[in-house]
Amino acid sequence: MITLTGKKISEGIAIGRLAFYKRGKREIRRIYVEDAKKEILRFQKACEKASLELQELYETMSKEIGEANAAMFEMQQMVLEDSEFLNGVMRIIMEQKLNAEYAVKEATNRFIEKYAPRDASYVRGHEADVKDVAARILRILARIRKEKMLMDEPFIMAARDLYPSEAAQLEQSKVLGIVTMYGSINSHTATIARTKEIPSVIGIGEALKKQYEGKMVIVDGFEGKLYIEPDQTTLAKMQEKKRSALRKIETLERLKGKENVTQSGQKIDVCANIGTKEDIESVLRNDANGIGLFRSEFIYMESGLRFPTEEQQFQIYKLAAEAMGTKRVVIRTTDIGGDKSADCLEITGENNPAMGYRGIRVSLDKEEMFKVQLRAILRASAFGNFAIMFPMISSMEEVIAAKNVLAKVKQELRDEKILFDEAVPIGVMIETPAAVMISGELAREMDFLSIGTNDLTQFTLAMDRTNRRISGYYNPKHPALIKMIRIVANNVHLEGKRISICGDLAADLSMTEQFINMGIDELSVAPSQILPLRKHIRELK
Numbered sequence: 001m002i003t004l005t006g007k008k009i010s011e012g013i014a015i016g017r018l019a020f021y022k023r024g025k026r027e028i029r030r031i032y033v034e035d036a037k038k039e040i041l042r043f044q045k046a047c048e049k050a051s052l053e054l055q056e057l058y059e060t061m062s063k064e065i066g067e068a069n070a071a072m073f074e075m076q077q078m079v080l081e082d083s084e085f086l087n088g089v090m091r092i093i094m095e096q097k098l099n100a101e102y103a104v105k106e107a108t109n110r111f112i113e114k115y116a117p118r119d120a121s122y123v124r125g126h127e128a129d130v131k132d133v134a135a136r137i138l139r140i141l142a143r144i145r146k147e148k149m150l151m152d153e154p155f156i157m158a159a160r161d162l163y164p165s166e167a168a169q170l171e172q173s174k175v176l177g178i179v180t181m182y183g184s185i186n187s188h189t190a191t192i193a194r195t196k197e198i199p200s201v202i203g204i205g206e207a208l209k210k211q212y213e214g215k216m217v218i219v220d221g222f223e224g225k226l227y228i229e230p231d232q233t234t235l236a237k238m239q240e241k242k243r244s245a246l247r248k249i250e251t252l253e254r255l256k257g258k259e260n261v262t263q264s265g266q267k268i269d270v271c272a273n274i275g276t277k278e279d280i281e282s283v284l285r286n287d288a289n290g291i292g293l294f295r296s297e298f299i300y301m302e303s304g305l306r307f308p309t310e311e312q313q314f315q316i317y318k319l320a321a322e323a324m325g326t327k328r329v330v331i332r333t334t335d336i337g338g339d340k341s342a343d344c345l346e347i348t349g350e351n352n353p354a355m356g357y358r359g360i361r362v363s364l365d366k367e368e369m370f371k372v373q374l375r376a377i378l379r380a381s382a383f384g385n386f387a388i389m390f391p392m393i394s395s396m397e398e399v400i401a402a403k404n405v406l407a408k409v410k411q412e413l414r415d416e417k418i419l420f421d422e423a424v425p426i427g428v429m430i431e432t433p434a435a436v437m438i439s440g441e442l443a444r445e446m447d448f449l450s451i452g453t454n455d456l457t458q459f460t461l462a463m464d465r466t467n468r469r470i471s472g473y474y475n476p477k478h479p480a481l482i483k484m485i486r487i488v489a490n491n492v493h494l495e496g497k498r499i500s501i502c503g504d505l506a507a508d509l510s511m512t513e514q515f516i517n518m519g520i521d522e523l524s525v526a527p528s529q530i531l532p533l534r535k536h537i538r539e540l541k
């Protein structure tokens with residue numbers, strides 16, 4: 001057994017085989033084929049093989065992870081039997097005399113675009129599954145079997161480093177744990193791992209060797225340890241630790257439906273931070289008072305080379321609205337930039353991306369893109385209790401400009417007789433020292449403010465949150481930060497508005513009492529942190 005140590009970023013125990021993440025998609029070339037019939041046969045054979053693989057997977061997975069979780073493989077079978085999909089591929093091969101790989105890629109995109117927006121379609125909300133089926137066919141066509149097959153079963157993912165855009169696309173049912181050689185605990189990759197509740201350890205360094213590929217390992221996200229080929233004693237100990245963590249979760253379950261109230265009667269809302277529609281389920285499971293931060297840029301990061309359309313975004317926001325019912329859902333308009341890169345919006349050549357073209361600056365610069373998003377949010381606001389929040393604010397001018405675009409979009413919707421919530425509250429993130437200093441003016445202008453302690457820490461301390469070399473100095477509890485939070489809370493309350501904290505500091509239990517005493521109205525944390533926070537609040541005097 002080999003024991004490696006790194007930094008813990010997401011709690012939990014994961015046991016499984018290790019598979020190294022292979023960056024870079026296989027390039028799919030557009031090739032002219034002489035014999036289209038032969039190419040169709042090649043495609044049909046690949047489909048047959050894919051179908052057999054899926055059948056096998058369904059059977060083994062139903063035993064291991066239960067029928068409900070294995071149902072995704074059944075759904076994927078449906079795609080393989082869908083005549084629209086199959087004919088779409090064959091038409092491209094036949095009519096354009098193109099290779100099967102290219103036809104699969106093209107037909108998949110068209111299939112998703114055509115069907116995803118329709119309410120009745122089984123494809124809606126399962127775009128990732130359709131892409132998975134296509135990837136399986138492409139792999140079979142490329143005659144790659146062994147090492148990629150590992151990816152079809154739940155596994156523990158090892159990587160040099162992982163971009164947030166890559167982490168955002170990980171499927172919880174497949175990735176049991178994450179271990180990386182590098183990375184920072186304050187990065188968005190860490191945030192995503194926590195939100196997806198995937199036990200993770202980062203920064204193991206070069207000790208995480210390629211030769212461990214395929215080996216049985218255990219990730220201990222509580223201690224920041226990785227055990228390679230664990231011995232029987234360690235395995236038994238870790239299995240017990242896993243069971244005990246589950247028992248703890250069961251105890252926390254009893255807090256569902258209870259108030260976040262201290263013993264002396266002080267109340268505070270505890271909401272959830274999410275990034276994708278898949279996270280909504282854990283918001284409900286953990287009984288959040290609402291969604292305090294929907295990091296909508298993750299939708300863009302998952303969207304590939306094309307911007308997510310108004311319809312695609314609308315469906316996701318509507319899902320959140322309907323799932324949460326009367327509970328508030330705060331959609332933060334996209335904060336692409338910094339460490340959150342999206343293929344659909346290439347930002348290059350910046351010396352300081354975190355302080356560069358990002359957040360509201362991008363939205364105001366790309367008004368069309370901004371309007372598409374605001375239309376989608378406003379349309380979805382008719383189905384629930386929505387609020388809109390602008391990120392990375394540093395001046396009143398930005399706020400006024402953003403509100404002007406919002407007013408234009410509202411007018412367009414009125415003209416088109418499309419329903420939306422006319423009174424949708426508007427707020428801003430306090431993530432820059434400038435925003436702290438003008439928090440009084442901002443509070444006058446907006447309905448609520450939310451403090452993003454992650455960015456506020458990096459800009460106040462002048463410390464890049466993704467730079468692992470200085471992570472030892474990065475202190476979100478620096479007295480300067482605490483003073484800033486107090487100043488903002490006072491300014492907001494003077495205007496009679498609401499103040500929340502949605503950065504990682506919100507989940508720090510050593511701060512809860514102070515936050516409650518400052519009168520913070522809401523803490524918004526990763527879904528898995530809701531019940532532990534509730535427990536702590538209820539124990540406070």
Ligand code: PEP
Pocket residue numbers: 191293295335431451452453454455456502503504
């Ligand atoms: C923050 O900066 O604290 C915040 C919540 O936003 P993000 O972590 O997405 O930058």
Ligand code: MG
Pocket residue numbers: 431452454455
């Ligand atoms: Mg931020």
